[in-house]
Amino acid sequence: MxxxxxxxxxxxxxxxxxxxxxxxxxxxxxxxxxxxxxxxxxxxxxxxxFKERGACNKLAQLSEAERRRGVIAMSAGNHAQGVAYHAQRLGIRAVIVMPRFTPGVKVERTRGFGAEVVLHGDTLDESRTHALALAEREGLVFVHPYDDEAIxxxxxxxxxxxxxxxxxxxxxxxxxxxxxxxxxxxxxxxxxxxxxxxxxxxxxxxxxxxxxxxxxxxxxxxxxxxxxxxxxxxxxxxxxxxxxxxxxxxxxxxxxxxxxxxxxxxxxxxxxxxxxxxxxxxxxxxxxxxxxxxxxxxxxxxxxxxxxxxxxxxxGMVRAGRLARIKVGARDVPGSLAKITATVADAGANIDEVHHQRAFTMLSAQNVEIELVIQTRGRSHIAQVLQALQSEGFEATEQF
Structure with a gap:
């Protein structure tokens, strides 16, 4: 061991x-x-x-014949970049097989290190199978992401x-x-x-x-x-x-x-x-x-x-109560929205989004439902904003 x-x-x-x-x-x-x-x-x-540590250690121990053959790896991204970067640094050809839904930032960075990227399969298992087949067909050294003592x-x-x-x-x-x-x-x-x-x-x-x-x-x-x-x-x-x-x-x-x-x-x-x-x-x-x-x-x-x-x-901001969605019911008359936004501002909150809802609401036809997404200082501040709106005669509740 x-x-x-x-x-x-x-x-x-x-x-x-x-x-x-x-x-x-x-x-x-x-x-x-x-x-x-x-x-x-x-x-x-x-x-x-950290993945480049194992990749560097593995590549540094390849024989001259193995270096000339090149290497292949399968990875969701970080092992790919580690192998690609150190292969480029050592002048070794690198082919990387990645699942089709790998985040784009990882795919592009891997290509940026000079590797040939092959997108294949929906899972790492499918990518592994394809990588092993390519290794066999092209005589490449397979660099496993974890099941290798050098890694x-x-x-x-x-x-x-x-x-x-x-x-x-x-x-x-x-x-x-x-x-x-x-x-x-x-x-x-x-x-x-x-x-x-x-x-x-x-x-x-x-x-x-x-x-x-x-x-x-x-x-x-x-x-x-x-x-x-x-x-x-x-x-x-x-x-x-x-x-x-x-x-x-x-x-x-x-x-x-x-x-x-x-x-x-x-x-x-x-x-x-x-x-x-x-x-x-x-x-x-x-x-x-x-x-x-x-x-x-x-x-x-x-x-x-x-x-x-x-x-x-x-x-995360929603969980912390620093971003909240509130629903306000008001009379559909000029000045209502201005009064609502002024009340929210006076309470110290900032408005991110405003959405009027007239059709999809249980309020009477003379009323409008206004949905606000607001920035707050936390849960207690949300309660203060709601209380301020209610004290001005608006029906105001938090939406989850």
Whole structure:
């Protein structure tokens, strides 16, 4: 089984080729969660993901004959970019097979690193099958995203750096898809500090590793905002390491991940994708599990579709009560809308949207229903706005 020496050798190969990313305390997140949180900013890598560690380690060990043949990989995005970037740097041909619905930002960045991108299949399994067929047909070296000891050793350098930066960590909380990152991190961390706890986090929509390790039978979904860990089949190598070296695996929901993305953006001013927020999502969902502990989180990736990010931010504002939709009933006469908007303004809220509804309403024909989307300071402020409208004689309610 993979050992600390393998990871230390990987660290030597990677030296000078990628960042030893910051691992720093977050005072605000620590106060909010009740744990002492240290963040490892892997989203600051050149490809915005830890994945290039494993890719670089794997490619650096190819023979000259293998380099001439070229490499092929299947990936939803981050592994693709890692392989493409380091293959370009080393002068190796790279072919990347990606599922057809991979976020456009990841597809374009992969192409930007000089790789030949093939969009095939609706799932990673279908992409894998096609990639293996192409590897056979064209004589390419297959670079697996997680089920390869060289890949796992490269990812394990994250754990090595975290233990060097903060030796007294009590726990490491790591997102889990195929298991390459947590297998490598657990190998390094447990060798350096045997008593440390390593906790894995999967999205409830893709619980393959939880099912494999715990013998559960949670159903698998079809999509998740944490597409980087949307893996339906755990690795053989990684599963064996996880069973031996990981203390526990937890599941988080889509809403937990959304909340964590918004918190990291707002509090830490750092952008993460769904997988990158999974660790914090676990602390938000299971605070008692981590209370009082010194916890290391890996922000494992920052590649997220801009439109998805915009939707997540808006939904986060709704959950926090900072964006609200209210319905106001009023007489359909000149000046009513002006009075409503003035009342909202006097209450300190800002109006985003206004919509009149005359036909689809149960109000009398002389009345109009006005729907407002407003920016507020929070739940109590929404109540103040509603009270102000009602005190002016309007029927006003919040819509959910």
């Amino acid at each position: 993979l050992n600390l020496q393998d990871i230390e050798q990987a660290a030597q190969r990677l030296q000078g080729h990628l960042l030893n990313t910051p691992c720093v305390a977050s005072q605000t997140l620590s106060q909010l969660t009740g744990a002492q949180i240290y963040l490892k900013f892997e989203n600051l890598q050149y490809t915005a993901s 796992v050793a490269g990812q394990g350098t994250v754990g090595l750096e975290m233990m060097q930066a903060v030796p007294d960590l009590d726990m490491l909380v790591i997102a889990v898809g195929g298991g390459g990152l947590i297998a490598g991190v657990a190998t390094a961390a447990k060798a350096i500090k045997p008593g440390i706890e390593v906790i894995g986090v999967q999205t409830a929509r893709f619980p393959a590793m939880v099912n494999a390790i715990k013998g559960t039978h949670y159903p698998q979904g079809t999509s998740t905002i944490a597409d980087g860990i949307a893996v339906s089949r755990p690795g053989v190598i990684t599963q064996a390491i996880i069973a031996h070296r990981v203390n526990d695996l937890l599941l988080v929901d889509e809403g937990d991940i959304e909340q964590a993305i918004v918190m990291l953006l707002e509090i830490e001013k750092t952008l993460v994708e769904g997988a990158g927020a999974a660790g914090l999502a676990a602390l938000l969902k299971y605070p008692a599990r981590f209370a009082g502990k010194k916890v290391g989180l890996v922000l494992c990736g920052g590649n997220i579709e801009p439109l998805l990010l915009a939707a997540i931010i808006a939904r």
